[in-house]
Amino acid sequence: MLWREVAAALAEAGDELEPWLARPPQTNEVARAAILMAGLLVVTARTSLPLALYELGASAGLNLMLDRYAYQLGSLLAGVESSPVRLAPAWEGQAPPAATVRIQDRHGVDLYPLDVTTAADRERLLAYIWADQAERLARTEAAIAIAAADPPPLDRGDAADWLEAQLEPTPRGGTVRVLMHSIAFQYFPPATKQRIIAHIARVGAAASEQAPLAWLSYEMQPPLGSLAILSLRLWPGGQEQILATGDPHGVKLSWVMAEGARSAEAAS
Numbered sequence: 516m517l518w519r520e521v522a523a524a525l526a527e528a529g530d531e532l533e534p535w536l537a538r539p540p541q542t543n544e545v546a547r548a549a550i551l552m553a554g555l556l557v558v559t560a561r562t563s564l565p566l567a568l569y570e571l572g573a574s575a576g577l578n579l580m581l582d583r584y585a586y587q588l589g590s591l592l593a594g595v596e597s598s599p600v601r602l603a604p605a606w607e608g609q610a611p612p613a614a615t616v617r618i619q620d621r622h623g624v625d626l627y628p629l630d631v632t633t634a635a636d637r638e639r640l641l642a643y644i645w646a647d648q649a650e651r652l653a654r655t656e657a658a659i660a661i662a663a664a665d666p667p668p669l670d671r672g673d674a675a676d677w678l679e680a681q682l683e684p685t686p687r688g689g690t691v692r693v694l695m696h697s698i699a700f701q702y703f704p705p706a707t708k709q710r711i712i713a714h715i716a717r718v719g720a721a722a723s724e725q726a727p728l729a730w731l732s733y734e735m736q737p738p739l740g741s742l743a744i745l746s747l748r749l750w751p752g753g754q755e756q757i758l759a760t761g762d763p764h765g766v767k768l769s770w771v772m773a774e775g776a777r778s779a780e781a782a783s
Contacts, residue, residue: 538627539626539627540643541574541575541625541627541629541640541643542574542640542643542644543575543576543578543629543640544697544698544763544764544765545578545584545600545602545654545655545658546602546604546764546766547578547697547698547733547764547765548578548580548581548584548600548602548658548765549603549604549765549768550604550733550745550759550761550765550768551578551581551697551731551733552581552582552588552593552594552602552616553745553759553768553770554695554731554733554745554747554758555581555616555693556591556593556611556612556613556614557611557612557747557758558691558693558729558731558749559614559615559617559691560612560613560614561749562691562727562749564689564690564691564727565617565618565619565689565690565691566616566619566690566691566692566693567618567620567621567622567687567690567691567692567693568618568620568621568623568693568695569622569623569678569681569682569692569694569695570621570622570623570624570696571623571674571678571694571695571696571699571700571703571711572624572625572674572696572698572699572700572702572703573624573625573628573667573669574625574628574629575628575629575631575636575659575662576621576623576628576631576666576667576669577631577658577659577662578697579621579623579662579667580621580658580661580662581594582594582595582616582617582618583595583598583600583661584598584600584601584658585597585598585600585601585602586601586602586603587601587603587606588603588604588606588610588611589608589609589610589611589770590610591610591613593611593616598661599657599660599661600654600657600658600661602654604761604765604766604767604768605766605767605768606767606768606770607767607768607769607770608759608769608770608772609770609772610770611758611770619690620690621667621668622667622668622681623667623668623669624669624670624671624672624674624677624681625669626672626673627671628669628671631659631662631663631666632663632666637659637663640655640659641655641659673707674703674711675706675707675714678694678711678714678715679710679714682694682714682715682718683718684717684718685721686721686722686723686725686726687726688725688726689725691727691728691729692726692727692729693729693730693731694715694728694729694730695730696732696734697732697733697734698733698734698743698763699734700734701734701735715728715730715748719748719750719751719753720750722750722751723751724751727749727750727751728749728750729748729750730747730748730749731745731746731747732744732746733745733746733761735763741762741763742760742761742762743760743761743762743763744759744760745757745758745759745760745761745768746758756772759771759772
């Protein structure tokens with residue numbers, strides 16, 4: 516019965532739906548903002564500086580607005596208490612450090628960024644959420660409203676091209692420049708990944724205590740099966756630290772704060 520209805524719908528609206536297949540899905544999962552915020556709390560606690568965010572695979576930029584959401588991260592309350600976007604992943608382990616995250620600048624890139632100020636792109640973003648996931652739909656709609664009121668800068672382009680142009684090796688005193696991405700890096704071509712890694716190493720080599728550089732990543736790790744790893748590299752130094760593991764949609768997080776063995780230059 517279900518597939519008969521699906522077939523009928525496809526036959527009726529095929530001409531309208533077919534162009535969607537030419538572009539990749541854009542879920543922009545807002546729940547991952549809680550995981551990224553936990554990492555930014557660590558960066559802020561260690562540097563006491565405001566942040567400039569550079570997001571790869573930013574989609575509609577909803578997670579670039581993460582300082583405007585409310586969070587329950589274990590025992591820690593963070594963010595804007597009155598925000599309509601409230602994120603409380605199931606939490607294991609200690610809470611992240613208490614700190615006040617101050618975002619000075621934010622900028623993102625995507626191959627096909629969505630513009631939440633247009634009705635068509637808002638509808639497209641919501642269309643990738645299952646209709647029976649009412650909480651997720653409501654959360655995304657609330658995040659869209661926040662982003663539409665003050666849209667973050669988003670560029671269309673290749674992640675490596677963009678990063679090499681935007682993130683210059685010259686230190687930026689008094690600010691932590693933070694490269695971040697969540698469930699995006701795995702989709703980049705190998706050559707793009709290697710260029711990003713190499714560029715971050717170059718920029719990190721010029722970092723100082725007054726002008727640090729951070730790389731915050733929440734990505735799937737094949738040895739862990741369905742788990743993703745929240746990792747942080749902070750320059751000067753650039754040593755990788757594993758902060759947490761969790762599911763790719765940000766529903767559950769285990770805070771571990773284990774030191775990684777790899778340096779940024781040796782990462783692959």
